[in-house]
Amino acid sequence: MVKMTDLNTIEKPNWCPGCGDFGILMALKSAIIELNIEPENIAVISGIGCSGKVPHWLRTYGLHGIHGRALPVAAATKLCNHELTVFAVGGDGDGYGIGMCHFIHAMRRNINMTYIVHNNMIYGLTTGQTSPTSEKGMRSKSTPSGVIEVPVNPIALAISSGATFVARSFAGDVKHLQKTIVDAVKHRGFSLIDVFQQCVSFNHDNTYDWYKQRIYDLSTVGHDPADKLKAFAKAQEWGDHIPIGVFYKVLTPTYEDELPQIKDVALVKQPIDKIDVGGLMDDFV
């Protein structure tokens, strides 16, 4: 059985005290333990930002890449070794800003992996600029007069872009997040978990209390995640009442399912020492 000590690292996280990232890391570890996946069979791929440090404080295989590019790395990791459980982790700037293009295309592909977005509606590591999910009017270092754009709606975007498991959770509710991660990993296909997370240092609008006062769990109101249109309607809810939980879930063939090349053996386990290109050369005579 996988234990917490298997996943802990000697280095301790250096996020700000009170950061929502601690809750996300704890939920991720707890989910891995609950799922009982050996750490060597997990790959956690991150980009840049406070979220990008997750692989350093979780003892699984990890790749801490460049800003916004976790998803292509993670997608190829899964395609080349589909026996691994693959997570991509990132923030709202990483995934919905600089990496937005990859976000949409990753969802279209429906590769069996889980994407956890630490969404604190602000840029933390670069010390407090507006993010793609910052609310209109929010004042920040890069928008001293207030954000002019409207925020990205990652849930609605995911439902319309082909993600087959679309959920939102809250870093302040580790149990809810743990369960959501477990369900997401068990789901065969691309899972998005947008995680509300407080940034205690730079976002003084969307605080722990702000989230706590507004969120309610979709499972308590009888929401049917199989209903795409209702899921889309729920994704529009914002303001005093904001839903968390699974918005949408559907089973469709994964990208890997459509590749006969990896049907029998993971790509990385296929030998390369006896490839015969003789017939290929004949094609050119």
Added chain:
Amino acid sequence: MNIMQKNKLTWKIGGKAGEGIMATGMIFSQSCTRGGLHIYDVSEYPSLIKGGHNTLQVRVEDREVFSQERGVNILIALNRETISMHKDEIADSGGIICDVADAVDQKELRNDIRVYPIPFNDIIKDINAQPIMKNNVALGASIALVDYDFEIVVKVIRDSFKRKGDSIINENTRAAKAGYDFIKKNFKNDFGYKLEKIGDQERMILTGNDTICIGAINAGCKFYSAYPMTPASSILHFMAAQERRFNIVVKHTEDEISAINMAIGAGFTGVRAMCGTSGGGFCLMTEGYGLAGMLEVPIVVILSMRPGPSTGMPTWSEQGDLKFAMNASQGDFPRPILIPGDIEESFYMTMEAFNIAEKYQTPVIILSDKNLAESHKSLDKFDTARVPIERGEYADASELAASPDNTFFKRYRFTATGISPRTLPGTKKGIYTATSDEHDEEGVIIESIDNRLKMMHKREQKMKTLASELKQPELIGPADADVTVIFTGSTKGPIKEAIIILEKEGIKVNYLQISYLNPFPTEKVSNVIDSARKIVVVDNNFKGQLCDIIREKTGKTIVHKILKYDGRPFYPEEIHNSIKEVMSHG
């Protein structure tokens, strides 16, 4: 007619895009190689799909040919524009095959040029074929003019269209035969250029992109990611077409950023991975390129050059990205850059690139260009065992088993060679995090002076180790040469052809080919420059980028540069003339 030349011919076909120019050219080329002759072709086309002027020029000889040359012996003009654009390229007593309606008055042409007008529409009607078949009628006519064995053409058509069925084969054959018969019936057999079968040896006809792909597949490349961009697109097409035959995952990604990051993900898992693009796409890849260097993940990147800046001239050729490749991405990291000189080298160097990437755990660039990527050459089959697969160092299984639980594996262990044995995800007790931040032996982020220096030296040591293992380039040709030519990449073909001409004139030339821009063969180049009578550098770009690199590496200034930057590859005649000029000016 006083010209009589056998088995030395340049055949050119021109017309609108979509008229089957490339397909007709390929049937002609294959017909030549099936008769034991050698070919080299060059295509010219604009960046659009229908319409626009396209040409394919095939050079045929009874010896191996290395490039195009000036002087077209047969020009097949599928429209009038082809005649007006290319009539000045026609060699002494060459011929034009064209439609009767396009046949220009002899007054508009040099006296020696012969025009062979063909009533394409009447012939097409007579044989009940589609209008597109006029390219085959013209092909057949050209075969008749050079008096070549028509039965070979019939066989090539049969093989080329065997998947499309008998009716297509028959239509194509009928069209070619009708063109052949028309010439035989209506003109005397007195055209001065002839082709004759010289043997039965079967050769492949391949482009540089084809050979990169065959080399990659033979090397065990299992993952290829790319975004379409001329002239690298046909690598994507080739790999995609072969993905199920050879179990390769090929991904057309949303952009080049994704392409290189996917290759990195694949390389991280342990799969041999490659991505490919041209200069514009490589601009997008540069951050990922540095990432692979920092993570020490092996990947192969094909950078197939075309003239820039920006969109530049998408379907034309230049070596304008030499310095870009050498300096792309922030910071210093080991960056081997291989630059094959011809289509055959593209095969072996691609195999070598995968070995270097995995042995030295770093991104390897293969620099190509449109000229190399898309020109065809007839070649003997490759020796697929010449470059054995070397996968580099992996952590010892028993050592891993004996290591303590719940620690990170020292993925970036300091070693004498700079190479740290790898583990792959899935390996018990091999766990580590690869990180783009500076890190310690375990991959943990650390910014101390001591670690930074050691890690920089470790990574750079890999390049020194590689340099010590690579063969130094050799000076090819007479030791007492009057002129020594230094070059890199696809200028090799026209240089070799120019040397053949110069030798006939009694001028001794030798050459030094630079196949690795990194690690650069500094000592050898320096010695050659010091000992040569006269140094000439051939550089297919505006600023003389190779000259700059030579100066950067050796401190020596190149005086005689032969530069070309009009989007076209060199002709041997241009290099020949420039070398003669350099010689005449002392």
